[in-house]
Amino acid sequence: MNILNRLVVACVPAVPKPIVRRFANRYIAGETLDEAVRVVRQLNEQGMMATLDVLGEDITTHEEATAAVVESEQVLHRITSEKLNANLSVKLTSIGLKLDKSFCLDNTKRIVQTARSLDNFVRIDMEDSTCTSDTIDIYRSLSKEMKNVGIVLQAYMRRSAADTAKLIPAKSNIRLCKGIYNESPEIAFKEHDEINRNYVSLLRTMLEGKCYVGIATHDTQLVESALQLIREMNLQHHEYEFQMLLGVRKDLRDSIVRAGHRMRIYVPFGKDWYGYSIRRFKENPQVAGQVFRSIVFPWNSHS
Numbered sequence: 001m002n003i004l005n006r007l008v009v010a011c012v013p014a015v016p017k018p019i020v021r022r023f024a025n026r027y028i029a030g031e032t033l034d035e036a037v038r039v040v041r042q043l044n045e046q047g048m049m050a051t052l053d054v055l056g057e058d059i060t061t062h063e064e065a066t067a068a069v070v071e072s073e074q075v076l077h078r079i080t081s082e083k084l085n086a087n088l089s090v091k092l093t094s095i096g097l098k099l100d101k102s103f104c105l106d107n108t109k110r111i112v113q114t115a116r117s118l119d120n121f122v123r124i125d126m127e128d129s130t131c132t133s134d135t136i137d138i139y140r141s142l143s144k145e146m147k148n149v150g151i152v153l154q155a156y157m158r159r160s161a162a163d164t165a166k167l168i169p170a171k172s173n174i175r176l177c178k179g180i181y182n183e184s185p186e187i188a189f190k191e192h193d194e195i196n197r198n199y200v201s202l203l204r205t206m207l208e209g210k211c212y213v214g215i216a217t218h219d220t221q222l223v224e225s226a227l228q229l230i231r232e233m234n235l236q237h238h239e240y241e242f243q244m245l246l247g248v249r250k251d252l253r254d255s256i257v258r259a260g261h262r263m264r265i266y267v268p269f270g271k272d273w274y275g276y277s278i279r280r281f282k283e284n285p286q287v288a289g290q291v292f293r294s295i296v297f298p299w300n301s302h303s
């Protein structure tokens with residue numbers, strides 16, 4: 001990232017919320033479940049699956065965690081009643097990971113059991129490195145008794161090769177992404193090329209280990225490497241899927257769909273859209289730059 005981009009990104013938290021909201025619209029389905037259902041239906045009509053994420057991290061009480069569990073269950077019931085092709089992604093900090101691990105395990109179990117009763121699936125998102133071990137523990141404990149649960153590994157984490165080795169014997173369902181949190185070089189690869197090399201190596205290991213992988217990336221180079229691996233291993237379309245975030249790289253997304261591969265779009269929605277949007281802007285200084293220009297030149301902004 002060049003100095004100007006870094007400056008722009010640093011300024012984003014100072015941007016008034018209404019302006020952030022205008023630019024956030026491309027990344028979030030809205031504040032309500034009704035809005036999210038509309039977006040998922042459109043994606044389904046275009047041949048894509050979805051995973052719904054109720055935005056909300058950093059809860060501080062057991063009551064908030066329980067409310068988030070109820071909300072997740074409502075999403076699962078709504079997916080069924082609307083006959084959507086979608087599952088649920090959940091962040092364990094939103095259901096109590098930082099309050100009490102066994103409380104969080106119970107909460108996650110409740111959501112996964114509800115999903116199982118509806119013949120649906122729950123993906124446990126991966127958060128920052130303070131959560132990695134606990135998240136994997138909870139996933140492994142649940143996946144022993146229920147098959148409708150998956151996990152995420154991050155290619156920037158140095159530990160991910162060892163984690164992959166632990167998850168392969170159970171043929172885990174793994175989403176592989178680069179990782180979005182700012183981790184230290186002691187525990188994470190920092191350079192684009194080394195992260196990409198690790199991504200491809202992990203992907204090969206997971207696919208050879210017969211894991212179902214959600215190949216989550218918008219990086220053309222990684223998509224091409226993944227397609228090459230898929231050809232090399234002669235995998236059928238139902239043995240993997242691609243995944244992308246709502247509003248990102250529609251060109252690449254559509255070309256993957258046109259080629260007949262499964263594509264699942266991550267569809268976040270909810271009242272707590274602000275933190276999520278700021279993370280997306282930090283990832284993409286071009287959009288952050290548009291936000292910045294709309295403040296400096298409000299008469300000349302385009303969303």
Ligand SMILES: Cc1cc2nc3c(=O)[nH]c(=O)nc-3n(C[C@H](O)[C@H](O)[C@H](O)COP(=O)(O)OP(=O)(O)OC[C@H]3O[C@@H](n4cnc5c(N)ncnc54)[C@H](O)[C@@H]3O)c2cc1C
Nearest residue numbers: 125126152177178179180216217218219243244245266284
């Ligand atoms: C479905 C899905 C689920 C994810 N789940 C997790 C998770 O559980 N835990 C976690 O840590 N991370 C998660 N991520 C985030 C992922 O780690 C980040 O998206 C990552 O930082 C970006 O990696 P990339 O593979 O897109 O490659 P990059 O090299 O970052 O991006 C490749 C290209 O994609 C485009 N691009 C990327 N991001 C954006 C953006 N926000 N806006 C516009 N264009 C963009 C740019 O053109 C960029 O050049 C998830 C991502 C996806 C797609």
